[in-house]
Amino acid sequence: MVCVQPGDPDVLRLRDLPVPEVRDGWSLVRVRGAGLNRSELRTRQGHSPSVTFPRVLGIECVGTVAVSTDPGLPEGTTVAAMMGEMGRAFDGGYAEYALLPNALLMPLTTELAWDVLAALPETYLTAHGSLDALGIVPGAGGRLLIRGGTSSVGMAAATIAAGYGMQIAATTRQRRKAAALTALGVEHVLVDDGTSPAVWPEGPDYVLDLVGADTVVDSLRLVRRGGTVCVAGSLSGWALPGFEPVAMIPSGTRLTAFHSDTLKGAAGAAVLRRVVHEVEAGVYRPNIDRVYALEDLAEAHRYMEDNRATGKLVMTP
Known part of the structure; x- marks a missing residue:
């Protein structure tokens, strides 16, 4: 879902893009879910001067490593990622695949459903x-x-x-x-x-x-x-x-x-694993309001902009 220019939710357009090619220090993640955030709304509105368009938004995602350049992150590993200029300086989680810096990837072991896991990191x-x-x-x-x-x-x-x-x-x-x-x-x-x-x-x-x-x-x-x-x-x-x-x-x-940029990557990995454990144990709630498909992200932004949500909005491609 590409934000083609600053504007209302209609500037979010579904596009077929090439799957990104990996490069040193970056791995390809198959996105299984992504939480929606107010900062993405403000970037879409044009309030992030550093962001150039077109841009795939999304400051967080969860998924599996599809192609790895890090021996510590073998293919198939469940990971979460957030911040670190995701969806701003480079394309983010509003997609089926995201090419992300290895330093942002937080490996996890969990049986949580993808929409539940996607509601947690940010x-x-x-x-x-x-x-x-x-x-x-x-x-x-x-x-x-x-x-x-x-x-x-x-x-x-x-x-x-x-x-x-x-x-x-x-x-x-x-x-x-x-x-x-x-x-x-x-x-x-x-x-x-x-x-x-x-x-x-x-x-x-x-x-x-x-x-x-x-x-x-x-x-x-x-x-x-x-x-x-x-x-x-x-x-x-x-x-x-x-x-x-x-x-x-x-x-x-x-x-x-x-x-939250202070808890990206390794700095936040241990905290996120504790959060996942508490959700699995029923101590914490994911607090999901709605789950959207990738093609419905413009409607999700309207819902968020109208302040209708009680809790987290999530996308699963």
């Missing part, structure tokens, strides 16, 4: 990394507010935090999605009506802000003094015009961020 590694960036210690308790709770990362973070024994509040813009959060262990579901989502009088200890630009300043006011806000999503956009750190970050309060 989503759960981002959720894990964000909770780590917040300084959350498993079993230590604390109050966590997730802004953008019914995004795929928000639901994954709620699942993990519930297992850590935390008190959790989460926001959603649509009341009909509240039950999905409650089922994950969220105690306080707040419908986002544009006001500050206050739950605890003293404020949450941690805020995971997946909405981003529109809410980060309010999150800094909302978190308890000395608490931490982590921005790890861009549901409302990437930029924060007029941000004044000294004026807008209360004294003693910490503002950090998490970018």
Whole structure:
């Protein structure tokens, strides 16, 4: 599925392309599934100046090694890959085959269905990394507010935090999605009506802000003094015009961020294997909203752009 130029979902066009030829340091992966992400939507809209078109989008995928240039990744190995300029500097996961750098490939052993496995890499590694960036210690308790709770990362973070024994509040813009959060262990579901989502009088200890630009300043006011806000999503956009750190970050309060590129390849492989194990054991949920065929990715982008999803959208070619 080729993004021929920036624009609306109709710029995604199904094309027959040659299967990429392998080269040193890169292996050919037969794509069995790929998660959809907001960053792909924004690239399609033209908000990624470094990306040239036409381009096969897709910052993550799972599949099997079809042709290998790495003895440690024999043909037939199940792998996941994400980030590292996938779908941006080179063609990504919206395809039947992807030529990917060996350094991005994370080998896995699992019996999970391809659509379930495809829902995990970017989503759960981002959720894990964000909770780590917040300084959350498993079993230590604390109050966590997730802004953008019914995004795929928000639901994954709620699942993990519930297992850590935390008190959790989460926001959603649509009341009909509240039950999905409650089922994950969220105690306080707040419908986002544009006001500050206050739950605890003293404020949450941690805020995971997946909405981003529109809410980060309010999150800094909302978190308890000395608490931490982590921005790890861009549901409302990437930029924060007029941000004044000294004026807008209360004294003693910490503002950090998490970018999943830090867990690509070998850095994220062990974490992803733990996530897969927890899903196989029924501890974590894949939180899949819909599964699309490759030829239906334009419709998938419309669905994502309309904010209709509760959880992860997945493509299986």
